[in-house]
Amino acid sequence: MQSKTPRTILITGASKGLGRATADYLAQQGHQIIGMARNLPKSPFPGEFITVDLASPEQTQSVLAKLVDRYSITGLINNVGLSQLQPLEDINLQDLSTVLDLNLRSAVQFAQALLPTMKQAGWGRIVNISSLAALGFSNRTSYSAAKAGVISLTRCWALELATTGITVNAIAPGTIATEMFHEKVLPGSPEEQLYSSMVPMGRFGQPFEVAAAIAFFCSEEAAFITGQTLFIDGGASIGRSLI
Numbered sequence: 001m002q003s004k005t006p007r008t009i010l011i012t013g014a015s016k017g018l019g020r021a022t023a024d025y026l027a028q029q030g031h032q033i034i035g036m037a038r039n040l041p042k043s044p045f046p047g048e049f050i051t052v053d054l055a056s057p058e059q060t061q062s063v064l065a066k067l068v069d070r071y072s073i074t075g076l077i078n079n080v081g082l083s084q085l086q087p088l089e090d091i092n093l094q095d096l097s098t099v100l101d102l103n104l105r106s107a108v109q110f111a112q113a114l115l116p117t118m119k120q121a122g123w124g125r126i127v128n129i130s131s132l133a134a135l136g137f138s139n140r141t142s143y144s145a146a147k148a149g150v151i152s153l154t155r156c157w158a159l160e161l162a163t164t165g166i167t168v169n170a171i172a173p174g175t176i177a178t179e180m181f182h183e184k185v186l187p188g189s190p191e192e193q194l195y196s197s198m199v200p201m202g203r204f205g206q207p208f209e210v211a212a213a214i215a216f217f218c219s220e221e222a223a224f225i226t227g228q229t230l231f232i233d234g235g236a237s238i239g240r241s242l243i
Helices: 017-028 057-070 093-121 141-160 179-184 190-197 207-218
Strands: 008-012 032-037 048-051 075-078 124-129 166-173 229-232
Touching: 008 017, 008 093, 017 032, 017 075, 017 207, 057 093, 075 093, 075 207, 093 124, 093 141, 093 166, 124 141, 124 207, 141 166, 166 207, 207 229
Parallel strands: 008 032, 008 075, 032 048, 075 124, 124 166, 166 229
Antiparallel strands: none
């Protein structure tokens, strides 16, 4: 569903993966895109791209202060995140803090910076990227906790902003066939077959399928939807098929 009015939308973690796919999708709909990430994209970005270490609150705040003076940003995709694979007994407390900070603090920081503009416009869209892992996943305590926290942020903000014209929703992807996934799980490998077997549809999601859902939440037609989490996972959040 294409929004009738072009908006200025900021996407964190936009250099690759779901962030980049979303930037491409929204740009094709006519929106002005601002992307942020630590590293430059490998191919031309469909909008303005800013390199910044979002793990640094100070760097992030400095960039945001300049952006809000230059643009009227009424769309925010909180996509940046970090995962650490550690069993309970091996969790490093600094790693735990780092994962929680990047996933949660950054979302709060961006929302706080852009909220005055959205309130003044009487219109805004915030989409927070959670994960299927929010339901629990072995060896991912920090990541699962962070992504469950993203869902809680979404619900709290939706209630607070319900009468302002600003909606807040979350997307929780399952296994998506991004380049980052295939860097860790090689095509045709036993690991890929294992992950695939956990999806009732028997396949992985494609980045554009997630981007399309994000674009819908950003649209004018989604104005009566807020505080919701949409799982895009081929049925994995329901459970395995018995057939």
